[in-house]
Amino acid sequence: MNPLWTARAIAAATNGTAxxxxxxxxxxxxSREVGRGDLFVAMKGEATDGHKFIDKAIAAGAAGVVCETAIDHPHVRVADSVAALDALGVASRARCRGRIIGVTGSAGKxxxxxxxxxxxxxxxxxxxHRSVKSYNNHVGVPLSLARxxxxxxxxxxxxxMNHADELAALTRMVRPHVAIVTTIAPAHMEYFGSEEAIADAKGEIFEGLEPGGTAILPFDSPHYARLRAKAERHAAHIVSFGLTEGADVRAIDWLPDGQGGSLVTAQVQDALLCFTIAQAGAHWVSNALAVLAAVKAVGGDLPAAGLAFAEMAGLAGRGARHRLAFGGGHILLIDESYNANPASMAATIAQFGSESADRRVAILGAMKELGAGGEGYHAGLAAPLVAADVQFALLVGEEMAPLAKALEGRIDFAHVPDHRAARERLNDLIRAGDAVLVKGSNSVGLSHLVTALTNGEI
Known part of the structure; x- marks a missing residue:
């Protein structure tokens, strides 16, 4: 097996000394993620200093270290470890001869x-190769490149991103041949103030496009024209995707497959493709269309992509489905605990309404970083919950108070301050035959409820 990096290459990329x-x-x-043969980059952060964990990383099997001080282990000494990681990412991108795709958006990334x-x-x-987990920020992107x-x-x-100019810096590091914007929604409104400003910030991804690059845009978005105007300044090719007439890549027809997914017939520019998506919901149909547009743009194989959709299981925190023994029967647990904004909440709740179950129970955590409009966005979830025929909603977090008020007299609900209080309610709340949706911003900690349920602790 060829090494990912040699000490000499690391030193050359980072201007360090091996x-x-x-x-x-x-x-x-x-250091908790170090595997045998890895390079450990010891970085000084706001909360802690990675140099304190060098011995732990070596014990875990690290073959070398990037650090700012001399140590008694194989290492490359640099002036600034954070800058060194950036430099290693840039060097990795420079040596790559493959096709690179960048993905951003308010949801679905x-x-x-x-x-x-x-x-x-x-x-x-x-x-x-792809970035793992949600390593999508100023540290995660160079790490993913370096890997x-x-x-x-x-x-x-x-x-x-959650601030203007953040994405511009990242995309110039990634230098994609294809750049995708999945959707624009009111996420991080606390920092932007309007969806138009969010669209402008997401459009920064096109600034790093390689010459001859392709921009892939959500045709159904109300901000499509704004995104397209930005893309036209940087992209040689623009491809739209969507569920409506006029998109370059379009779902001609789609319907439930009877197993929680969808059967889709899509027009991919000059090609027609029929395929199955294992994931549920219209938002996954839209995501699939963006994927097909990108696969075609980089010379991939559309039928292979269609097969991959059918085989793709739900991601932890992003739609993973668990059928669990519970109370002498079973429950369906849908794990959407990693992220939430008004658009993804509404879409997921709508899809939840199509689930066959004795009862639908929604455990919803607060949506963060919504700014001055937060109360309205939370209260606005009442209508989707009623339309989805949700029988009980467990609302978690103080930001959920406006939704609790909006639900009075409409469906049964309880409002608790945090995930610990929510867990105390679960034994009395859930029963066999239920479909249970868990969705909220990651910081609310609803993943603890998912873990407890899947481990049989409740």
Whole structure:
């Protein structure tokens, strides 16, 4: 197996000094994630200093360390470890000869990134690379780049932001051949103030496009024209995707497949493709169309992508479905605990309404970073909950107070301050035959409820 990096290459990329010859097969900046043969990048952060965990990383199997001080282990000494990680990411991108895809959007980034990877890996097994988890910020993106093998045919990178100019810096590091905006929704409104400002910030992804690059845009978005105007300044090709007439990549027809997914017939520019999506909901149909547009743009195989959609299981925190023994029967648990904004909440609740169950129970956590409009956005979830025939809603977090008020006299609900109080309610709340949706912003901690249910602790 060829090494991912040699000590000499790391030193050259970071302008550092190597203490010895060594090779590494991976890169990590969290000592808890270090595997055998990895490079550990010891970085000084606001909360802690990675240099304190060098011995722990070595014990876990790290083959070398990037650090700012001399140590008694193989290492590359640099002036600034954070800057060194950036430099390593840039060097990785420079040596790659594959096709690079960048993904951003207010919702659907991680799912789209994972589906793209699955589609391209099915076409070229072992030759596709993607950022793991939701490593999409100023530290996660260079780490994901640094982990990319030099022999990769495809690289798929998720990029996020919550301030203007953040995405511009990331996309110039990734330098994508294809840039996707999945959707525009009122996420991070606390920092932007309007959806138009969010659209402008998401449009920064096009600034890093390579010459001849392709921009892929959500045709059904009310901000499509705004995004297109931005893309026209940077992209050689613009491809739209959507569920309505006029999109370049369009779902001609789609319907439930009877197993929680969808059967889709899509027009992909000059090609027609019929396929199954294992994931539920119209938002996944839209995500799939963006993926097909990108696969075509980088010369991938559309039928292989179609097969990948059918095989793709739900992601933890983003739609994973669990059928669990409970109370002498079973419950369906839908895990959407990682993220939430008004658009994704409404879409997920609407899909939840199609689930067959004795009762539908929604456990909803507060949506964060919504700014002055937060009360209205939370209260606005009442109508989708009623339309979905949800029999009980457990609302978690103080921001949910406006929704609690809006639900009075409409459906049964309880409002609790945090995930610990929510857990105390579950034994009396859930019963066999229920479908249970868990969705909220990650910081609310609803993943603890999912873990407890899946481990049989409730």
């Amino acid at each position: 203490s010895a010859d060594f090779t590494v097969q991976g890169v990590a900046f969290d 991680t799912g789209t990134k994972e589906a793209l990877f699955a589609a391209l890996d099915r076409f070229r097994p072992g030759r596709a 990319m093998p030099s022999t990769a045919d495809y690289g798929v990178f998720e990029m996020g």
